[in-house]
Every structure is written in structure tokens, then in C-alpha cells.
Amino acid sequence: MYEDIPKHNPLKTILIVLVLLGAFIAISYLIYRSFYPKKSNEASTSSPSQIISPSGVTSSPNLSPSPSALASPSPSGTPDYKVLADETYTMSSVADTNGDTKDEILVITKQKDGKYHVYVLSSDGQSLFDSKDMPQKPVRISTQTYDPTKEAYLSWMMIFSENSGDLAFIHWNGTAYEIPQSMGL
Numbered sequence: 001m002y003e004d005i006p007k008h009n010p011l012k013t014i015l016i017v018l019v020l021l022g023a024f025i026a027i028s029y030l031i032y033r034s035f036y037p038k039k040s041n042e043a044s045t046s047s048p049s050q051i052i053s054p055s056g057v058t059s060s061p062n063l064s065p066s067p068s069a070l071a072s073p074s075p076s077g078t079p080d081y082k083v084l085a086d087e088t089y090t091m092s093s094v095a096d097t098n099g100d101t102k103d104e105i106l107v108i109t110k111q112k113d114g115k116y117h118v119y120v121l122s123s124d125g126q127s128l129f130d131s132k133d134m135p136q137k138p139v140r141i142s143t144q145t146y147d148p149t150k151e152a153y154l155s156w157m158m159i160f161s162e163n164s165g166d167l168a169f170i171h172w173n174g175t176a177y178e179i180p181q182s183m184g185l
Helices: 010-035
Strands: 049-053 056-060 088-095 104-110 116-121 127-134 140-144 155-161 166-172
Antiparallel strands (some): 088 104, 104 116, 116 127, 140 155, 155 166
16 A cells, blocks of 8 residues: 655755755845945945034934044053043044144043043144043044034034033144034033
């Protein structure tokens, strides 16, 4: 009675299932990679948000993370931030902010009295701006054009609290760096 049923080879069945499973996994991986490409190692990206500008609250589509905001100095290859002996390095950002095609460095250090020292160094290490009166540490530093209607170079925007408007700019006014009186510290 059962002699009419063809005999299977279980090894052949297992091989077919493994080949189909492998093909399914490969196709699934390719589909996944096409919809979810590899993420870059950029710092956190910012979506356009409401910020305070000289003309009031505006949407800022040109808000971008600082090209190199550092949480701590790397052991090798770190530029000389000229941190004073009684201060502790906190963060820094490098960008061309005065239009001279050379990068300037914004450095923030913590002083023993709890205040923060913020200063700008030129590419050759010269001090371009110095203020020892910043009361709190920024959450992050971003670069943005301070007033796009009047200038094209970047300014540093120190964000003290996300999505709150609690921020300050360090801005090149054409002759020197400043924290504009209408904003900041």
C-alpha cells in the first residue's frame, strides 16, 4: 500500500530549506540597508528650531552643530587650548567665525569659583576674546550666522538649556568678538 509513495531524502529537504532561509536573510538585509543607511559619526544634529535673534524669535533653518564641539580633550593631537593652571577644561569648538579662512577656537573652562571662563583663540594661538563671567556651562555649542541679513560668517551659539531660548552668541562684529548686549550674558 505505501510502496507507491516516493521516498524522500531528508538531507535534500534540509538543504533546500537552508538555501531558501539564506536567500530570505540576504534579501531582508539588502532591503533594511536601503531604507536605514548607516548613521554617520556626527555630533547630534539639530532640526530647525525657534531661537532668539536680534529681530525677535525666528525659525532658524541654517542652525548646524559646531564642526568640532569636544566634551574633553583627546590625549594626542589636541590643539593647545591655553587652559590656565587653576581652571579645568570643559569644552571647545573650532570654526572660521571671522571670515579670514582660518579656524578660530572657542574654549570654555571652569574656574575655581564655579564660574566659567570663555575665550577665543586664533589659529596661531592669539587671544581674540576673553570673558571670565559666564555663570553656567553650555549644554552644547552650535554655529550659526548671527544676522544673515548683515553678514555671512558664522557665530558661536552657546545653548544653556535646550528648546528654551536660554543661549548666548559670541559674534564677530567686523573688528572684534563680542557677546551682543541684546542677548546673552
